[in-house]
Amino acid sequence: MENLKTNITLDFLRISNLLSRYGAKMVADVGLNSIQQWVILRNIIEKGDISIGELKEETLVTKQNMTGMINRLLQANLVALFTDPEDKRRTRVKVTEEGQLVYEQLSSLRNEFNSKSYNIYNEQEVLLLSDLLSRLVEHLKEN
Secondary structure, eight states: OHHHHHHHHHHHHHHHHHHHHHHHHHHHHTTOSOHHHHHHHHHHHHHSSEEHHHHHHHHTOOHHHHHHHHHHHHHTTSEEEEEOSSOTTOEEEEEOHHHHHHHHHHHHHHHHHHHHHSTTSOHHHHHHHHHHHHHHHHHHHHO
8 A cells, every 4th residue: 555655645746847847837827836826826816815824825825935926926917906995014915907818828828738638537537537536635734
């Protein structure tokens, strides 16, 4: 069983490398510099707007790295910062119209990629895979 678990971990690493390769091409095609910028845009769009601290927690990125990535997104006019109306010490971030357009372009590339990548599974298997991976991510975040 330990060999099987090791093989699964190594498969995750190989999958990560492959997804990074494909993801880097997709983000470059829409003018983003990194996959992390895509992850950040997606999180902000899903939340509507979000504090930088919450975004850091959601994306598992350090504060230093988050600051740099937000600054690059600001310079590209993909996000805007504003003071939290309920807590003036907190900075919130939202996606600009330009950021929304870039994300929509990326979404069509992503959908095409997903269609090709997950066609080996039926709908039930995709749901199961999603559940299993989500549980593993949450478990690893706790440790």
